[in-house]
Amino acid sequence: MNRIAVAIAALLLALPALANGPAGGKKDAVTRTVHGKPQAPVSVTATVARGRATVTVRFHSAATEAAVEVHGVDGLTVTSAANPLAGGRFARGQAVTFDVAFAEGPGRSHLAVAVSGRFGGMVRSTVASFAVGQPTPEQLKPAGKSTTDSAGQRIKVLPSGK
Numbered sequence: 001m002n003r004i005a006v007a008i009a010a011l012l013l014a015l016p017a018l019a020n021g022p023a024g025g026k027k028d029a030v031t032r033t034v035h036g037k038p039q040a041p042v043s044v045t046a047t048v049a050r051g052r053a054t055v056t057v058r059f060h061s062a063a064t065e066a067a068v069e070v071h072g073v074d075g076l077t078v079t080s081a082a083n084p085l086a087g088g089r090f091a092r093g094q095a096v097t098f099d100v101a102f103a104e105g106p107g108r109s110h111l112a113v114a115v116s117g118r119f120g121g122m123v124r125s126t127v128a129s130f131a132v133g134q135p136t137p138e139q140l141k142p143a144g145k146s147t148t149d150s151a152g153q154r155i156k157v158l159p160s161g162k
Contacts, residue, residue, distance in 0.1 A: 042115050044128035051102060053130065057085075057115055058095040066090055066117035068098070073112050075105020076132055088117075107136035 041061040047054045057068060066088040072078050080101040088096065102111060109132050116125035145157050 038122075038124060040115055040117060040124040040126040041119055042126055044113050044115060044126065046111065046113065046128075046130045048111065048130055048132055051104070053100045053102070053111055053132075054097060055084075055100055055113055056095055056097045057113075059090040059092060061119045062092050063088070063090045063117040063119050065123075066115070068096075069114045069116075070100050071112045071114070072102060072105065073110040073129065074108065076109035076111060077103045077105070078111070079103055102132070104133050107139045108133050 040063075041059070042063075043058045043060065045056050045058075055068075055070070059066070066085060067083065068085040069083055070078050070080075071082070078100060080099065084098040084100070085096060090096070100111065111130045111132055112127060113130070114125060114127045116123065146154055147157060149155050
């Protein structure tokens with residue numbers, strides 16, 4: 001019984017050292033928890049003008065099988081190619097720029113750009129959205145109503161999809 005007590009005491013004394021990481025590790029190292037889906041290592045920027053946008057995709061890691069799709073949201077209709085890039089290969093730091101033509105929706109609509117590809121052996125994707133136009137008074141109205149749950153936390157009740 002004494003051996004078990006000694007083993008437990010030794011383990012309890014060792015726990016703080018184990019929490020700081022392996023020997024030789026940084027004492028001040030910070031571990032960050034990632035929430036959500038891992039995204040493709042790219043940045044997407046766009047310069048939006050009336051009826052067109054110039055989109056740039058910069059690859060922060062080498063990519064194969066890279067593809068770009070553009071879509072309209074909230075009434076925006078893409079009138080140019082919906083797939084400006086398919087099956088591309090890019091080295092780290094390379095960028096591709098392309099133009100997108102579209103017809104704006106009523107009020108505020110959005111141009112969505114989806115980038116996918118194989119990055120380091122893993123398939124990943126990223127979606128970026130760019131606002132077009134000014135919101136109508138109807139679009140500025142809050143959707144749903146606010147209420148509180150049994151614990152007093154504020155929640156928002158949204159309408160069902162259309």
